[in-house]
Amino acid sequence: MYELFFQNFNKKVALTQEEETLIKTYLTPKKLRKKQYLLQEGDVCKAFAFIEKGALKAYSVDDSGNEHIIQFGLEGWIISDLYSFLTGEPATYNIDAIEDAELVLISKSAHEELLQKFPKYETFTRMNITGAYLAMQKRLNSIISSPLEERYANFTALYPEIVQRVPQHMIAAYMGLTPETLSRIRRRISSK
């Protein structure tokens, strides 16, 4: 249990065995079945989740009932409504499982205590958020500057795992397109 979590932690900041044991007392495991919610819009996000296994998505739903996916999460990724987590405001995103999943939860109080007491945890946090920022900037840049065909090609090159494991209409929802448009783009690409 927590194998991947500590593997990732140690890759960023090396921990002693004692430190691992200490940190474990702050963690909570959670399993989620496919389609189950981790968080619903309107609730407060009380923990963020490190994904040990499975696939999740964070998304909003517009007035027409369409989903817009702000983030996918696979093994080794962290998923949450960070704004809600940090401020205590109601979440604007839903998070649910695309596949059965195993998570490691860190509650707000655990997070704050770890930040205060444990400098290595702050470094871990800083590196995580930095990585998330850079990934999102790449995505944003692609949206504002690349034609659609190129955007989809970039996406498949960067995240082949997601393309394999996630239905295409969700990838369309991630790219801000209708499923029909994505289907047509894929056909254009494959006919080359």
Place this chain on the structure above:
Amino acid sequence: MYELFFQNFNKKVALTQEEETLIKTYLTPKKLRKKQYLLQEGDVCKAFAFIEKGALKAYSVDDSGNEHIIQFGLEGWIISDLYSFLTGEPATYNIDAIEDAELVLISKSAHEELLQKFPKYETFTRMNITGAYLAMQKRLNSIISSPLEERYANFTALYPEIVQRVPQHMIAAYMGLTPETLSRIRRRISSK
């Protein structure tokens, strides 16, 4: 000099007078005239810049010569090509001044030394990147989930300063639109 920088720092983490004096030894002031580059694509980003005064933009240029603005920066914001800064790879973005500007630069070596020696600086850094992440997520969500009129209305509500100080064709480049389309959207909004 450095007034706004330390004002911002203290808002996040309180510093003693001695600490401020110490940190000052790591900072470099820089002035930039309108249209001057802070960074050019292909060069390595050797420092990030805190903006004391003025306005800048970070952008890429596509094959057709069109600019795509990934970030604006006004007083109190930080601007850089973070990926290049952290990895030492050549920058993919250009940064230049929209207005005459006064900057506080923190070089890579200064940044690393401060991170190592000075826990409050790591907290400051973590908070900055977290804020930047949340702002960018809001922008991304708006792009994938809101119709254009709403997106522009959101933008003007969130960043009225930018709308006042920056030419509209740059805001179009920030939104991923042509200037003509933005002009038409503004007309549609104002005719209500």
Place this chain on the structure above:
DNA sequence: AAAAAGCATTGACAAAAATCAATGCTTTTT
């Protein structure tokens, strides 16, 4: 095993955005 639900694709058509070209206004440069 049968029924239902989910999914990707395709076609016809409508809506939205890009492109190309021109105009008038303002700011900057000479």
Place this chain on the structure above:
DNA sequence: AAAAAGCATTGATTTTTGTCAATGCTTTTT
């Protein structure tokens, strides 16, 4: 003061994307 450059707007047209509807296939549920 005159010329040039930068900028926002508008119109006409083309290209791109969305919408609505239907089909066939696969997976899930009953």
